[in-house]
Amino acid sequence: MSARYLLPYAPDVIGGLPAGLDALVWDGDGPAPSDDALREVEFFCLPYLRHAVALPVIPHLPSLKVVQTLTAGMDDVLPHVPDGVLACSARGLHDASTAELAVTLILASLRGVPHFTRLQDQGRWSQEFHQSLADRTVLILGYGSIGRALAVRLEPFECEIVRVARSARPEERVHGVAELPDLLPSADVVVLLTPLTPESRHLVDAGFLSRMKDGALLVNVARGPVVDTAALLAELTAQRLRAALDVTDPEPLPADHPLWHAPGVLITPHVGGPSSAFLPRARRTLREQILRYENGEPLAAGR
Amino acid sequence: MSARYLLPYAPDVIGGLPAGLDALVWDGDGPAPSDDALREVEFFCLPYLRHAVALPVIPHLPSLKVVQTLTAGMDDVLPHVPDGVLACSARGLHDASTAELAVTLILASLRGVPHFTRLQDQGRWSQEFHQSLADRTVLILGYGSIGRALAVRLEPFECEIVRVARSARPEERVHGVAELPDLLPSADVVVLLTPLTPESRHLVDAGFLSRMKDGALLVNVARGPVVDTAALLAELTAQRLRAALDVTDPEPLPADHPLWHAPGVLITPHVGGPSSAFLPRARRTLREQILRYENGEPLAAGR
Numbered sequence: 001m002s003a004r005y006l007l008p009y010a011p012d013v014i015g016g017l018p019a020g021l022d023a024l025v026w027d028g029d030g031p032a033p034s035d036d037a038l039r040e041v042e043f044f045c046l047p048y049l050r051h052a053v054a055l056p057v058i059p060h061l062p063s064l065k066v067v068q069t070l071t072a073g074m075d076d077v078l079p080h081v082p083d084g085v086l087a088c089s090a091r092g093l094h095d096a097s098t099a100e101l102a103v104t105l106i107l108a109s110l111r112g113v114p115h116f117t118r119l120q121d122q123g124r125w126s127q128e129f130h131q132s133l134a135d136r137t138v139l140i141l142g143y144g145s146i147g148r149a150l151a152v153r154l155e156p157f158e159c160e161i162v163r164v165a166r167s168a169r170p171e172e173r174v175h176g177v178a179e180l181p182d183l184l185p186s187a188d189v190v191v192l193l194t195p196l197t198p199e200s201r202h203l204v205d206a207g208f209l210s211r212m213k214d215g216a217l218l219v220n221v222a223r224g225p226v227v228d229t230a231a232l233l234a235e236l237t238a239q240r241l242r243a244a245l246d247v248t249d250p251e252p253l254p255a256d257h258p259l260w261h262a263p264g265v266l267i268t269p270h271v272g273g274p275s276s277a278f279l280p281r282a283r284r285t286l287r288e289q290i291l292r293y294e295n296g297e298p299l300a301a302g303r
Numbered sequence: 304m305s306a307r308y309l310l311p312y313a314p315d316v317i318g319g320l321p322a323g324l325d326a327l328v329w330d331g332d333g334p335a336p337s338d339d340a341l342r343e344v345e346f347f348c349l350p351y352l353r354h355a356v357a358l359p360v361i362p363h364l365p366s367l368k369v370v371q372t373l374t375a376g377m378d379d380v381l382p383h384v385p386d387g388v389l390a391c392s393a394r395g396l397h398d399a400s401t402a403e404l405a406v407t408l409i410l411a412s413l414r415g416v417p418h419f420t421r422l423q424d425q426g427r428w429s430q431e432f433h434q435s436l437a438d439r440t441v442l443i444l445g446y447g448s449i450g451r452a453l454a455v456r457l458e459p460f461e462c463e464i465v466r467v468a469r470s471a472r473p474e475e476r477v478h479g480v481a482e483l484p485d486l487l488p489s490a491d492v493v494v495l496l497t498p499l500t501p502e503s504r505h506l507v508d509a510g511f512l513s514r515m516k517d518g519a520l521l522v523n524v525a526r527g528p529v530v531d532t533a534a535l536l537a538e539l540t541a542q543r544l545r546a547a548l549d550v551t552d553p554e555p556l557p558a559d560h561p562l563w564h565a566p567g568v569l570i571t572p573h574v575g576g577p578s579s580a581f582l583p584r585a586r587r588t589l590r591e592q593i594l595r596y597e598n599g600e601p602l603a604a605g606r
Contacts, residue, residue, distance in 0.1 A: 049430070096437040096461050104410040111404060111578065113411045114420040116571045121421075123563045125555035125572045127352070132580035134399040153459045158399050158580075252428035260426045268419045269428045275414065277435035277461075 002040035005290065006033070006061075008047035008070070009283065016287045018294060032057045042066065043293055045286060046077070049274065055080045066299065068289055070282050071273065072098065072146065073223060074303075075196040091145050091301035093285045098272035099149035102191050102221045105244035105266060107133060109217050110189075114266050134158040137186055142193035142222060143174050150191065162187060166199075184211040189219060196223035206231040209241060217242045221272045224249030229259065236262040246272050305343035308593065309336070309364070311350035311373070312586065319590045321597060335360045345369065346596055348589060349380065352577065358383045369602065371592055373585050374576065375401070375449065376526060377606075378499040394448050394604035396588045401575035402452035405494050405524045408547035408569060410436060412520050413492075417569050437461040440489055445496035445525060446477050453494065465490060469502075487514040492522060499526035509534040512544060520545045524575045527552030532562065539565040549575050 005023035007014070024033055024041070028050025032038075041061045046054040048070040058067065058080050067087045069077050072094045074087055081087040108114065112130040119126055136159045140147045143165040151161050162183055168176035175183060184190065190212060194200045204218070204227040212218065212235075220227055224247040235241040242264035251270065253259060260267065292299050308326035310317070327336055327344070331353025335341070344364045349357040351373040361370065361383050370390045372380055375397045377390055384390040411417065415433040422429055439462045443450045446468040454464050465486055471479035478486060487493065493515060497503045507521070507530040515521065515538075523530055527550040538544040545567035554573065556562060563570065595602050 097435050100410065100436055100460060101414060104414045104416065107403065107407040108411045108416045111407045111574070113407065113416050117417040117420045117569065120563055120570045123558040127572045127574060127577060129577045129579065130574060132400050132578035133403055134580040135583065156455045156459070157403060255426040260423055266420065267423045269430045271414070271430060271433060274430060274432045275435035276432065277437040278432070280438065
């Protein structure tokens with residue numbers, strides 16, 4: 001009475017799987033299945049947005065071979081994955097939703113949506129010129145799957161796109177991170193899409209920010225700790241830079257944190273992934289990975 | 304001491320014009336030039352956002368041959384243009400800025416930016432699922448120059464686009480307006496981009512709105528009177544539809560108008576055109592039209 005799969009959705013919700021797939025369903029609400037039921041679980045898909053209750057289940061899985069996340073980043077997961085167990089991220093799953101949120105944050109900030117929302121609440125009509133995305137230079141820092149999805153969405157907006165990744169890839173017009181100091185001063189918008197690693201933690205520090213041009217917009221849809229919050233707060237308070245942050249450090253942001261009310265900042269509560277785009281793409285990702293596992297093929301995005 | 308051109312910018316600001324172009328400069332601030340100075344004016348470019356002071360100048364131009372606007376619509380201008388005088392709109396000038404604002408309003412509304420702005424002002428972090436543009440069906444009503452610019456910008460977002468114009472143009476996948484009743488029920492987002500004409504006034508009435516699906520979003524970046532405000536207000540108040548309006552009827556919206564505080568509405572104060580994208584494109588449009596006029600070539604977008 002154990003099973004090989006522990007999944008957040010029933011096989012018929014995922015769809016396209018072999019009949020009678022040997023799976024337990026647990027979505028992270030309610031208690032986890034008993035140790036006995038978990039004894040033969042080889043493939044564990046962490047329920048989305050439930051890592052806090054799901055990660056402690058891992059030590060109860062003696063047959064574990066694969067931990068599959070439904071997140072793009074694995075920074076919080078990797079420390080919990082035992083040696084010899086493959087950890088797979090959901091690369092590609094969040095491309096549409098997160099790239100779309102990045103465009104949302106850029107456009108809303110430049111065209112003044114938070115400002116006009118506040119005027120609306122006061123019943124005030126005030127026609128003003130704001131910045132357009134057209135004619136701006138957007139630097140994308142972290143050029144993987146989501147970075148590419150963002151560039152594709154930005155291209156028709158008559159803006160310039162500068163791509164930066166850890167290593168230069170000239171065939172894709174991607175600059176290496178070593179060129180950043182020379183590239184930052186010409187960017188009107190800098191979008192962070194780097195995974196959180198020891199190297200990227202506080203990559204955006206006072207020195208990085210000081211090279212950004214006056215009035216430029218920093219957009220973080222990666223992970224909060226990529227940015228040194230105190231350094232950003234100083235630039236915002238001085239009204240030299242603007243920011244749109246879907247992730248923060250600390251996160252969630254406490255009610256009394258000064259970042260909430262800094263001038264020129266738009267904050268959304270980590271909603272790059274959570275949107276109606278999630279479920280259909282999560283089903284597809286999970287279906288593809290399970291079929292690969294069933295067929296003994298290498299899994300995608302493993303490490 | 305008269306001139307052939309009356310322009311809102313000096314020729315050297317416009318750039319690329321013949322040396323010594325015979326032009327008077329008046330940007331709508333301060334009094335208009337004297338009747339004597341205006342006696343030989345053939346080509347009058349109305350200063351942008353100054354029609355209220357500029358249109359009364361037209362009767363003082365006995366040599367007038369061309370009225371050039373810097374707006375895309377000419378609904379407010381045409382009644383002031385004498386017979387035999389050509390009126391030219393600024394077709395193309397506002398494509399980038401207005402299409403960009405339409406995408407801004409769609410994304411901000413779907414992804415919850417006004418909602419999250421209000422939570423931010425209260426210091427509240429509340430991760431929630433919102434709608435994505437991905438997987439939605441967007442109906443563009445009015446498929447001219449700006450409609451095409453909007454479609455190009457929407458295409459990478461993994462959404463379905465339905466194009467509707469006065470007449471069907473199958474080669475461009477454009478439906479005719481007669482098909483609207485059948486097309487409306489499947490649209491998640493309806494974007495209005497029709498010029499204001501006697502036929503389009505109150506095109507979006509109670510019957511039109513009743514065919515839109517529950518929870519759908521109406522985006523107006525055209526002209527306020529294309530929508531019957533009372534009918535829209537009823538649907539918003541019932542929380543059956545949502546709206547994002549850059550134009551309203553009346554406009555400007557009075558401080559005590561109930562539309563300001565209707566549920567599910569985002570209002571921006573007619574900023575589709577006014578953005579940093581305006582000036583470089585206005586200079587280009589005006590340069591091209593003046594060069595055509597100087598060379599005796601037909602002007603663009605005249606009627």
